[in-house]
Structure formats: structure tokens, C-alpha cells
Amino acid sequence: TGALHPGASELDTEDFPITDEDIENWKSEIVDEVGANSSECPESYDAGYYCIMSDTVLETTKIVGTSSEPIGLYLDGDSQLILGGNLWVTGDIIFDNNGVDGVVKAKEELGGASVAIISDGKVDIGNNFGIEGSGDERSYVLLISTNDSLDVGSPAIYASNNSDSIIFGAPHGVLKVKNNGEVNAAFSKELYLEQNSKVIFNNSLSAFSVVSSDENFINVVDWQEL
Numbered sequence: 026t027g028a029l030h031p032g033a034s035e036l037d038t039e040d041f042p043i044t045d046e047d048i049e050n051w052k053s054e055i056v057d058e059v060g061a062n063s064s065e066c067p068e069s070y071d072a073g074y075y076c077i078m079s080d081t082v083l084e085t086t087k088i089v090g091t092s093s094e095p096i097g098l099y100l101d102g103d104s105q106l107i108l109g110g111n112l113w114v115t116g117d118i119i120f121d122n123n124g125v126d127g128v129v130k131a132k133e134e135l136g137g138a139s140v141a142i143i144s145d146g147k148v149d150i151g152n153n154f155g156i157e158g159s160g161d162e163r164s165y166v167l168l169i170s171t172n173d174s175l176d177v178g179s180p181a182i183y184a185s186n187n188s189d190s191i192i193f194g195a196p197h198g199v200l201k202v203k204n205n206g207e208v209n210a211a212f213s214k215e216l217y218l219e220q221n222s223k224v225i226f227n228n229s230l231s232a233f234s235v236v237s238s239d240e241n242f243i244n245v246v247d248w249q250e251l
């Protein structure tokens with residue numbers, strides 16, 4: 026309802042297809058940990074970050090810190106991060122846009138399975154960053170921020186990606202889509218679209234599966250366009 030359509034009936038609320046319980050279950054399965062590697066980081070990210078400055082493969086991994094000093098993830102704009110399992114980052118995630126070859130993708134061996142990247146902080150994805158599944162059309166990268174910021178000047182997720190293999194989730198915060206960005210599918214408490222940005226639902230997302238640490242799969246079903 027509002028100024029454009031006064032008197033229009035409100036839509037019924039719907040539960041998110043991915044719950045807080047799902048997210049916590051994915052987190053709880055992760056055993057392997059890494060911490061900050063400040064000596065590898067650019068000067069502006071030399072404290073509180075795990076920095077990836079060259080092509081890297083990570084299996085199911087947690088980037089750890091403390092409740093008062095979480096550790097973020099910085100991925101250089103010319104590097105590839107290949108994921109063989111889910112990734113939990115206790116701080117912010119930054120995919121830099123200074124390069125042209127930056128890619129995050131699921132490991133080819135995962136086949137039709139998807140992977141989840143979970144941040145307890147905020148997420149900023151550079152304009153030139155590619156995000157891909159395993160190469161199988163059923164494989165996606167699910168990128169979630171549990172941050173509760175509803176400030177569009179400092180959103181939980183600031184997204185710019187035209188890949189049809191990425192799903193964004195900000196269940197407690199605002200998802201902001203950059204100018205001319207195109208989001209394949211998303212769920213968020215609030216959504217803010219900059220000029221010429223759009224959300225286009227992919228019907229193949231009606232169901233997909235996310236790999237778990239024991240190489241079983243957790244099915245996500247009942248995903249639909251609202």
C-alpha cells in the first residue's frame with residue numbers, strides 16, 4: 026500500500042525459505058579454522074582480515090575472531106576463491122573490484138550441490154567480481170549476511186553481480202543492489218534498488234541443495250517468487 030496504490034490490500038507475509046536455524050546448523054558443522062594473516066593484506070586491510078591475494082582453494086572453513094574482534098575476509102580483485110564446502114566469516118566480507126579476474130566459485134567436484142558463504146558482518150561485492158556454481162546448472166553460491174543493519178548507507182549486503190549462480194540473503198538487514206546491478210534471487214528484511222538495478226527470479230531455484238560437512242546435502246525447497 027502507499028501513495029502509488031492507495032487502498033491496495035497488503036500481501037501476506039511469508040517465511041524465508043532459509044531460516045536462522047538452517048544458518049546456525051551450517052555454522053555448527055564447520056570445524057577447520059583460519060585466523061587473520063595481516064602480513065598478506067593490502068595496507069588498508071592489514072588488521073582484522075584474512076586476505077586472499079592469489080588463487081586459493083578452501084574446503085569447509087571458519088574464519089575466526091572473537092566477539093569483540095571478528096575477522097573479516099578480503100579477496101583480491103585478480104584472485105579466484107574456489108570453495109569445496111561452506112565458509113563462515115565472523116567479520117565483514119569484501120570482494121575487491123580493483124581487478125578484472127576475481128571469481129568466487131564452487132568446486133567442480135560438488136556437481137549439482139551448492140555452497141553457503143555466511144558472514145556475521147557486512148558484505149561488499151565489487152562490480153567486476155564473478156560468482157559461479159560448480160558448472161552444473163543446479164549449483165549456486167548462497168551468500169548470507171546475518172548483520173542487522175537497515176541503513177542503506179551501510180547495508181548488510183551491498184551487491185553488484187549479474188551472475189545467475191548467486192543467491193543473496195540478509196534475513197535481518199537491508200540488501201542494497203548497486204547501480205545497473207542484477208540480482209538472480211534474494212531474501213532480505215528490506216531491499217533497496219539503486220538506479221537501473223533489478224531482481225529477476227530464476228525459476229530453476231524452486232529447490233536446490235547445499236553441501237554439508239559430512240558430504241551429505243541439505244535440501245532447500247519451496248523457494249518462490251513473491
